[in-house]
Amino acid sequence: MTLTISQANPRDAQFIAAQNLPLRDALDSDYHALGQALERRGVAIDQVTKAVAGFSVAIPSWGVGTGGTRFARFPGLGEPRNVFEKLDDCAVIQALTCATRSVSLHLPWDKTADLSALRERAALAGLEFDAVNSNTFQDQSGQPLSYKFGSLTHTDAAVRAQAIAHNLDCIQIGVKLGSKALTLWIGDGANFPGQHNLVAAFERYLDSASQIYAGLPADWHLLIEHKMYEPAFYATVIQDWGTSLLAATTLGPKARCLVDLGHHAPNVNIELIVARLIHAGRLGGFHFNDSKYGDDDLDAGSIDPHRLFLVFNELVDAEQRKPTAPPPAYMLDQSHNVTDPIESLMRSSIEVVRAYAQALLVDRAVLGGYQHSNDALMASQTLKRAFTTDVGPILAKARQLNGGAIDPIAAYRTSGYRAQCAVQRPASKTSSSGIV
Numbered sequence: 001m002t003l004t005i006s007q008a009n010p011r012d013a014q015f016i017a018a019q020n021l022p023l024r025d026a027l028d029s030d031y032h033a034l035g036q037a038l039e040r041r042g043v044a045i046d047q048v049t050k051a052v053a054g055f056s057v058a059i060p061s062w063g064v065g066t067g068g069t070r071f072a073r074f075p076g077l078g079e080p081r082n083v084f085e086k087l088d089d090c091a092v093i094q095a096l097t098c099a100t101r102s103v104s105l106h107l108p109w110d111k112t113a114d115l116s117a118l119r120e121r122a123a124l125a126g127l128e129f130d131a132v133n134s135n136t137f138q139d140q141s142g143q144p145l146s147y148k149f150g151s152l153t154h155t156d157a158a159v160r161a162q163a164i165a166h167n168l169d170c171i172q173i174g175v176k177l178g179s180k181a182l183t184l185w186i187g188d189g190a191n192f193p194g195q196h197n198l199v200a201a202f203e204r205y206l207d208s209a210s211q212i213y214a215g216l217p218a219d220w221h222l223l224i225e226h227k228m229y230e231p232a233f234y235a236t237v238i239q240d241w242g243t244s245l246l247a248a249t250t251l252g253p254k255a256r257c258l259v260d261l262g263h264h265a266p267n268v269n270i271e272l273i274v275a276r277l278i279h280a281g282r283l284g285g286f287h288f289n290d291s292k293y294g295d296d297d298l299d300a301g302s303i304d305p306h307r308l309f310l311v312f313n314e315l316v317d318a319e320q321r322k323p324t325a326p327p328p329a330y331m332l333d334q335s336h337n338v339t340d341p342i343e344s345l346m347r348s349s350i351e352v353v354r355a356y357a358q359a360l361l362v363d364r365a366v367l368g369g370y371q372h373s374n375d376a377l378m379a380s381q382t383l384k385r386a387f388t389t390d391v392g393p394i395l396a397k398a399r400q401l402n403g404g405a406i407d408p409i410a411a412y413r414t415s416g417y418r419a420q421c422a423v424q425r426p427a428s429k430t431s432s433s434g435i436v
């Protein structure tokens, strides 16, 4: 099959319907077979599909461009050159997966003078704006004071004031775009013992963050994102969930904790951290990705899908225990160095929805019984049975019912969208390093 540059629009409903046509019968028979198997387990497949069709995970605007490492970034074809083109790519992901209804912006990377045009572009694509992210981990050109030695915790009050002002500015931009949260991640920390007074640095953080907190609208959340290390390599001010929870409880009820799966030491039990933050009523959001060693920002579910399932097992357990509690903000946060970012974001959103669907299949009454009677093996088996159920037909049916593609990657490749972008978006000459 010669791949001429198809001019198909992957967001077009007729194009998607045409791609689904040859796949429909096989999906219906797979769905029917799974439905019968689940019925024998007392599960109504259509109920699970309905819940799955309502699930959504936000796309990071910084994820639709090719990412890099500190060594190099190898730009791909047809890279988005501004926030409007990033939104166009997010719209393709949403049209095909129907599971990514919102976009999380990063400022000032996504700064634009015309916020109403941006809001309109998003509305046309059926997209909303999720949490906005501030950035005091880089110096912008023309920035008066440097963040080399920190931002909200810098020993110089003027630098702290500059960082606070930037965060308040992000909130104002978010308000104009309809966001309801500010994600606050700072890289502040020390590379050597003695470089920082560990207590004073945290107290400066609390003082600065309280001034940002004071600028939050009534219906907003401040999502505090902890990270074990990088760019600081000895001590990070907001290093772990305990410090994040301490900060959230100190700041006030609108402050919540955001869990980025890549921000922990290998083998840390992240689902346990999630359970604790749920207990504390302070679980505010997630940055889903996967990793084997550090903050590798790999595609969610690509390295350890069981860990993702165990996190969703805690979330669904909480959902069923406290149905009125608002769900945390679900977002992806990834860096796509060797794949087409749109393909990686589509399959990552599918893997996140897969973990949610599998967690919905856990027979919690039976599990509770085995846990109560200390039947460790059958308790573990009850979870594993849900994890090993192929929920693929449910995920595809939910996409189809939402008007999306039964096979998003195949539809995307057939559309030739990337090749079209390569023509419309001439490559920038500059190559650089760094995650974006």
Ligand code: LRH
Pocket: 062, 133, 185, 225, 227, 260, 287, 295, 333
């Ligand atoms: C820090 C982080 C944070 C973002 C950045 C792009 O590692 O996870 O959430 O601001 O990545």
Ligand code: MN
Pocket: 185, 225, 260, 287, 333
């Ligand atoms: Mn993150």
